[in-house]
Amino acid sequence: MRAVDAVMECLKAEGVDVVFGYPGGANLPTYDAFYDSDIKHVLVRHEAGGGHAAEGYAKATGKVGVCFATSGPGATNIVTPLTDAMMDSVPVVFFTGQVRTDLLGTDGFQEADTFGITMPIVKHSFMIQHPTEIPRVIHEAFHIARTGRPGPVLIDMPTDLTRVEIDYEPVGDVRLPGYQPTTDGNQKQIRLAAKALANARRPIFYTGGGVISAGASAELTELVRADRFPITSTIMGLGAYPAPDPQWVGWLGMHGTRTANYAMDEADLIVAVGARFDDRVTGKLSEFAPRAKFVHIDVDPAEISKNVPAHIPIVGDAKNVLARLLTEYRAQAADPSRLDAWWERIDGWRTQHPLRYEDSTDSEIKPQYLIEALYEATKGECVVASDVGQHQMWAAQYYHFDHPRRWINSGGLGTMGFGLPAGMGAAVGNPDLTTLVVSGDASIQMNAQELATCAEYGIPVKVFILNNGYLGMVRQWQELFWDRRYSHVDPGRWPDFVKLAEAYGVAGFRFEDKTTLVEDIRRAIATPGPVMVDVRVTREENTYPMIAPGAAARDMVG
Amino acid sequence: MGEPGTKELLSLEELEASVSGRSGRKHIVSILVENKPGVLTRISGLFARRGFNIDTLVVGPTDDERFSRITLTLDGSNHPIDQVTKQLHKLVNVLKIRDLEPADTVARELAMFKLAADGPARAEILQIADIFRGRVVDVTRRSVIVELAGTADKIAAFERMVRPFGLVEMSRTGEIAISRGRGET
Numbered sequence: 001m002r003a004v005d006a007v008m009e010c011l012k013a014e015g016v017d018v019v020f021g022y023p024g025g026a027n028l029p030t031y032d033a034f035y036d037s038d039i040k041h042v043l044v045r046h047e048a049g050g051g052h053a054a055e056g057y058a059k060a061t062g063k064v065g066v067c068f069a070t071s072g073p074g075a076t077n078i079v080t081p082l083t084d085a086m087m088d089s090v091p092v093v094f095f096t097g098q099v100r101t102d103l104l105g106t107d108g109f110q111e112a113d114t115f116g117i118t119m120p121i122v123k124h125s126f127m128i129q130h131p132t133e134i135p136r137v138i139h140e141a142f143h144i145a146r147t148g149r150p151g152p153v154l155i156d157m158p159t160d161l162t163r164v165e166i167d168y169e170p171v172g173d174v175r176l177p178g179y180q181p182t183t184d185g186n187q188k189q190i191r192l193a194a195k196a197l198a199n200a201r202r203p204i205f206y207t208g209g210g211v212i213s214a215g216a217s218a219e220l221t222e223l224v225r226a227d228r229f230p231i232t233s234t235i236m237g238l239g240a241y242p243a244p245d246p247q248w249v250g251w252l253g254m255h256g257t258r259t260a261n262y263a264m265d266e267a268d269l270i271v272a273v274g275a276r277f278d279d280r281v282t283g284k285l286s287e288f289a290p291r292a293k294f295v296h297i298d299v300d301p302a303e304i305s306k307n308v309p310a311h312i313p314i315v316g317d318a319k320n321v322l323a324r325l326l327t328e329y330r331a332q333a334a335d336p337s338r339l340d341a342w343w344e345r346i347d348g349w350r351t352q353h354p355l356r357y358e359d360s361t362d363s364e365i366k367p368q369y370l371i372e373a374l375y376e377a378t379k380g381e382c383v384v385a386s387d388v389g390q391h392q393m394w395a396a397q398y399y400h401f402d403h404p405r406r407w408i409n410s411g412g413l414g415t416m417g418f419g420l421p422a423g424m425g426a427a428v429g430n431p432d433l434t435t436l437v438v439s440g441d442a443s444i445q446m447n448a449q450e451l452a453t454c455a456e457y458g459i460p461v462k463v464f465i466l467n468n469g470y471l472g473m474v475r476q477w478q479e480l481f482w483d484r485r486y487s488h489v490d491p492g493r494w495p496d497f498v499k500l501a502e503a504y505g506v507a508g509f510r511f512e513d514k515t516t517l518v519e520d521i522r523r524a525i526a527t528p529g530p531v532m533v534d535v536r537v538t539r540e541e542n543t544y545p546m547i548a549p550g551a552a553a554r555d556m557v558g
Numbered sequence: 559m560g561e562p563g564t565k566e567l568l569s570l571e572e573l574e575a576s577v578s579g580r581s582g583r584k585h586i587v588s589i590l591v592e593n594k595p596g597v598l599t600r601i602s603g604l605f606a607r608r609g610f611n612i613d614t615l616v617v618g619p620t621d622d623e624r625f626s627r628i629t630l631t632l633d634g635s636n637h638p639i640d641q642v643t644k645q646l647h648k649l650v651n652v653l654k655i656r657d658l659e660p661a662d663t664v665a666r667e668l669a670m671f672k673l674a675a676d677g678p679a680r681a682e683i684l685q686i687a688d689i690f691r692g693r694v695v696d697v698t699r700r701s702v703i704v705e706l707a708g709t710a711d712k713i714a715a716f717e718r719m720v721r722p723f724g725l726v727e728m729s730r731t732g733e734i735a736i737s738r739g740r741g742e743t
Binding site: 115116119120123124125127129144176177178179300301302306477481482483548549550 | 650
């Protein structure tokens with residue numbers, strides 16, 4: 001069969017039911033194969049939208065996302081989603097077309113050195129050298145993307161090599177001598193960690209996106225509840241442990257809760273699971289958790305002791321390690337009353353420093369209130385995809401996630417324009433749940449063209465724009481740290497978002513009145529198909545609390 | 559130290575003081591890799607990303623044609639190499655990586671020196687080459703080429719000795735290394 005038909009066979013063998021993509025000259029052969037294939041292809045309106053949609057699909061389903069783009073500009077347009085997937089460990093396989101082999105390196109039409117450009121931002125990449133290797137490469141790519149610490153893999157396919165007839169034989173095994181992720185944690189280390197937990201008087205669990213990638217939510221929840229361990233997580237890890245919950249102290253870091261940050265500051269033992277001590281989590285590194293010993297569980301050995309030295313490092317898959325840690329911890333028969341004083345301290349912070357904002361007394365909509373209203377109107381039974389900025393922080397603070405894979409955001413790279421396409425991918429992958437997209441008036445315009453995709457395929461995302469008429473987070477930093485010199489954060493003139501929605505064939509609403517907001521939201525969500533709502537919120541509202549840049553966690557402000 | 563995002567100015571001293579984790583010694587890193595296109599770029603890219611300068615780099619075949627060995631050296635007093643070694647491990651085409659202890663390692667380099675050798679200087683050059691166990695591999699009326707293998711120090715010492723005679727040019731391979739004893743590198 002043709003090599004491109006073998007590509008379709010391989011996708012089927014990998015269980016792929018939907019891909020996101022955009023055709024062009026160099027991947028014409030592949031698109032000819034899509035013509036007869038059962039695989040659903042979603043035609044996005046920009047390759048960046050395709051890449052983020054594949055990410056959203058992967059994050060919502062746990063399956064590998066797939067994105068197709070052509071050579072040259074198609075390939076350079078996926079550089080941002082590739083980097084995003086790399087930073088947040090999202091399993092996505094990207095297929096790019098490439099000019100024919102005799103044009104390689106000659107500045108041929110629509111030629112870009114895709115393999116070279118993307119090298120630092122992929123978990124791995126392949127450039128096809130010979131048509132017969134295509135099936136094996138595809139299976140290796142999926143294997144690498146989904147195993148170990150997940151991540152993006154790119155396959156660059158020169159167009160002439162995809163037009164060849166090959167003998168296709170299903171590939172049953174994948175052999176990669178240099179790639180053998182450690183998934184089984186070391187038993188001795190696990191026992192040491194259990195002992196440390198049993199002896200700790202001020203322990204806390206600090207978990208990240210790795211717990212969700214590993215599908216280890218049940219194991220984590222059981223372990224945390226095996227005693228009264230307090231638990232916090234990164235913004236990437238929301239939903240791995242069900243919130244709200246008495247043992248959940250909120251997420252941590254720059255805009256996390258005071259309780260979580262203070263508890264980290266005073267903890268004597270921090271159990272980090274699938275988290276990477278990012279600078280937005282630690283604040284000033286030299287003053288981060290000064291009293292704590294660290295257990296660090298991660299499938300990626302390069303993360304251990306990268307920023308904070310681990311006393312008990314455990315390299316392994318979180319699901320495997322947490323289940324065994326639970327058994328070992330139970331064998332310790334620790335006395336739960338040793339945590340009484342610690343909980344007294346934590347409860348004190350919780351009472352004194354809940355998340356709060358000054359609500360309006362008239363019809364003005366505070367952005368925080370909008371998120372609370374979304375939570376109330378949906379009872380938390382939604383997938384929420386977020387863009388990047390203040391609205392992202394408020395959504396993470398005031399919407400609560402009691403299941404993994406319900407909160408989809410760009411944490412590591414902080415990619416504006418991520419929200420709509422990611423929500424679109426999530427909705428395609430998870431049609432039984434309502435998908436909300438929380439965006440800002442600036443972020444939404446970075447990939448607004450995907451509204452057309454949503455309209456064409458009837459992808460029923462409900463987009464809520466927190467419209468404050470500012471690049472809000474940058475404005476906040478200029479207000480707080482740059483003497484209110486507002487440099488280029490007021491765009492002056494935005495489009496009419498209701499008309500924009502309607503122009504794309506999407507239902508548009510504008511909400512400005514707090515008193516009817518919950519009902520208005522219900523009405524918008526009940527509207528069939530995709531919906532975009534322009535919500536006018538307070539113009540100058542800051543995201544608090546906040547660890548000022550360079551400050552220690554204990555010195556949170558606001 | 560000032561933070562990005564705030565208007566506090568940084569001093570150059572602060573910038574320089576903020577780099578930590580340097581080992582202070584020279585590192586010889588031996589990396590066994592799959593013999594595939596792009597592998598060298600992936601490896602050198604990890605160093606370049608952190609602004610590390612690789613001093614020498616040698617790539618050659620091994621006894622198994624599927625694999626190549628890369629030997630590179632860099633100065634640990636300039637760069638902390640722990641994290642970069644871990645990152646190297648993550649590359650799918652990298653099978654094995656060793657940061658070789660100098661005491662447990664035999665490291666050698668090959669160098670060729672083209673020297674101006676007119677008249678009486680010629681005899682002296684040949685004598686020095688002999689002391690260093692170098693071999694003359696080319697002679698013309700006005701020049702000789704000396705080939706010399708040994709440690710990087712030995713080659714540097716030879717260079718110092720012959721430079722006054724008129725060093726036209728020099729070409730060095732960079733070090734290759736193998737661990738002492740029965741175990742594999």
